[in-house]
Amino acid sequence: MAKVKICGLKEEEHVLAAVEAGATWIGFMFAPSKRQISIDRAKELAKLVPPEVKTVGVFVNPTGQVVQHVVENVGLDYVQYHGSEEPAFIKQLGYPSIKAISIRSYEDVQNASCYDVDYYLFDAPGTDYAGGSGHVFEWSLLERLSIPRSRVLLAGGLNSDNVARAITQVAPFGVDVSSGVEKKGEKDSRLIKQFIEAAASTGVAK
């Protein structure tokens, strides 16, 4: 069964809904976004997350000092780099990490392997912000992937209607969603539950 990351959470109710429904990762946004939260807010929300569920901080081209400060203050389990961070920068910081790769062409897929990270998050290119656009990219570009599927997370315009198809086609270890569990621009507990149920209904991570 594919694991699920619910990203861009700002309210207690939605953190609790994601945990209860079986999310594996809870994502907090620290980059410019309508979903961005403060360190203090993330600390409050992280207290609601049990140890078996992992917290992820999402950053876009941060300085090392900012990442260190947020990780240490919030107690994050993973750092998600969602900009054009260099492989050496991520490696030097040394945190358990997820690198988002924006997919426009097969060349982007090939370039992913220059990173030495825990997970490779394949996403559609951002529009207003670096991510969270709600757009789907061409999943067939991942057919000839050299990275093991056990390291692959899929994002970009996923929702409870398309996530089962995405898992069947791409066979990722996990899926990641933000806009697809929102109603009128805000997270919705019912949509979070529906998404996790839909992801659980199909596919086996290879």
Ligand SMILES: O=C(O)c1ccccc1N[C@@H]1O[C@H](COP(=O)(O)O)[C@@H](O)[C@H]1O
């Ligand atoms: O969600 C955002 O606002 C965001 C801003 C800047 C970088 C990353 C962001 N979100 C990430 O993008 C994926 C895909 O989002 P969506 O499901 O297509 O809306 C999301 O899961 C976050 O990891």
